[in-house]
Amino acid sequence: MLNDNRNYDYSTWDFVDRAEYAVIVDWIPRGATVIDLACGNGSLMKRLRDEKAAKIEGVEIAQSGVDFCRRHGLDARVAPIDVAATYAGYADQQFDFAVCNVTVQMVNYPEVLLAEMKRIARHSIVSFPNFAHYSNRLDLLRRGRMPRPMIFGYDWYSTGHIHHLSLADFRGYCAAHGTAIEREAYVGEPAWLARRWPNLFSVVAICQSGK
Numbered sequence: 496m497l498n499d500n501r502n503y504d505y506s507t508w509d510f511v512d513r514a515e516y517a518v519i520v521d522w523i524p525r526g527a528t529v530i531d532l533a534c535g536n537g538s539l540m541k542r543l544r545d546e547k548a549a550k551i552e553g554v555e556i557a558q559s560g561v562d563f564c565r566r567h568g569l570d571a572r573v574a575p576i577d578v579a580a581t582y583a584g585y586a587d588q589q590f591d592f593a594v595c596n597v598t599v600q601m602v603n604y605p606e607v608l609l610a611e612m613k614r615i616a617r618h619s620i621v622s623f624p625n626f627a628h629y630s631n632r633l634d635l636l637r638r639g640r641m642p643r644p645m646i647f648g649y650d651w652y653s654t655g656h657i658h659h660l661s662l663a664d665f666r667g668y669c670a671a672h673g674t675a676i677e678r679e680a681y682v683g684e685p686a687w688l689a690r691r692w693p694n695l696f697s698v699v700a701i702c703q704s705g706k
Contacts, residue, residue, distance in 0.1 A: 501655040505536040505559040510567075515596055515622045516542055518680045518701050522620060523547055527591040530554065530616065532576040532608065533598035537564035544569070554581065577602035582611045590616040597699065599623050601655040606668075613674060613704070622701040627661030627694050628683075645698075662693050662700040669704055677703045 516539050523529060525547045531540050534553030537560070543549040553571035555561050564571035574581040576595065593616035599605050600623050612619040624645045631642035641651040645659070662679075669676050681697035683689030688696040 499653045503557050505563045508536050510538045514682045515701055529592045530590050532595040536560045537569040540569050577604040577608045585615040592618050594620045596622050600658050605658050618705050620703045625662050625697045625700045626659040629695050674704045677705050
C-alpha cells in the first residue's frame, strides 16, 4: 500500500525539519535534560543537541529509526511509548522536558503516554494535528465521510491516526487531570487567524504543560 503511515521505515531517510521543531527548540533552555518520545530518526533530537546542548535520549517503536539515531551518535532505544512498562526505569521528574511531537494521536493508550510524561518530567511538550481545523469541518459537511485534510491525504483505513483530537479536547484533558498548560503555539496560515481562533484555524497545536 503506497499511502500508509502506520509503519515508518527510516532506512532511506535523512534528517528532516518540521514547523513544530523551531517552537520546541525555542522553548527548551540550553543544557536541559530531554526525552523525545516517538523520536523517529532523531531529527528533533539532533537539533536540540546541536543548538541547545541538550542531554537527550529518545524512544521509538521503529527499529530503523533507532538504528539511524545510533549511527549519528544519538541515544535511542526501541519501545512503545504508550505502555507503562517502558518507563519503569525512570525516576519521577528525572527529565526537565518530555517531548512527544505529532504522535499522541497515533498510539493506542494516549492517557498512559501523557500520564508518564507528566511523571518523569517537570514539563511536557505535546504537539498534534488539530482535528477541529475548519477544513476538516467543511470536508465532513460537504462529503459526509471521514475528513481527510487532518490525516494529510491518507484514507481512514491507511492512517496511523487513531485518536483524533482537537486543541479543545487536549485542553479539556489537561483540566480534568490537574495539568496546567503553561504555553501554546500554533502552526497554521494565516498565522494571525491561527493565533486568534486556534481551535478553528491551527493545523498543528503545540502545548507545554507542567504540574
